[in-house]
Amino acid sequence: MTDTTETQIREFLEKSIEENEVMLFMKGTPNQPMCGFSARTAAALGALDVRYAALDILPDPRIRQELSELSGWPTIPQLFVNGKLVGGADIVTEMYETGELAELLGTDQPAADEAPEAPAAEAPQSAPLGLENRLR
Amino acid sequence: MPTATELKDRIEGALPGARAEIQDLTGGGDHFRAEIVSDRFAGLSRIDQHKLVYDIFGTEIGGPIHALSLKTSTPEG
Secondary structure (H helix, E strand, O other), X not given: OOOOOHHHHHXXXXXXXXXXXXXXXXXXXXXXXXXXXXXXXXXXXXXXXXXXXXXXXXXXXXXXXXXXXXHOOOOOOEEEEOOEEEEOHHHHHHHHHHOHHHHHHOOOOOOHHHOOOOOOOOOOOOOOOOHHHXXX | OOOHHXXXXXXXXXOOOOEEEEEEOOOOOOEEEEEEEOHHHOOOOHHHHHHHXXXXXXXXXXXXXXXXXXXXXXXOO
């Protein structure tokens, strides 16, 4: 994908954030997270049973670079809701625990014994949008 | 490779009056957990509180400091 430019990546990221009410940028996919922080964040969303879009930032280092420039946030994962950066793993986990995340997403907080540990059995429409495919 | 003490000194130096407790999660100097109490966080959203701390380290986050997990609060809680 050397023929994809930084500008195209940036535009794709902006579009993803704009078009998906709940947009998670992560390392790996919800079913196969490649980092503990990404896993924890996806698990919180999974536990709330919300639909969300997820993008694996690993295939091209420029995705992460452009995303961090766009958001002003240095680390992955990054969760956007309604076009606004909510936070990374720490903030999302904290908000999950306090019930603020459920409130923000307009869903019900699950019972305490359903704490997020593994991704929900029913994965979100997470076909990691291959950037290659979407940027043609 | 930064140490927990270095991180503590830099955070407390950049945010006067702040108290920072740093844990080196792996012992390898690249995954840290910081709990920071500062009145500079008052009135800021969590995002902005965390950005204030990340800004101290700039590009070191994601570089030499692979991960810096944060918990921020104000003295009053």
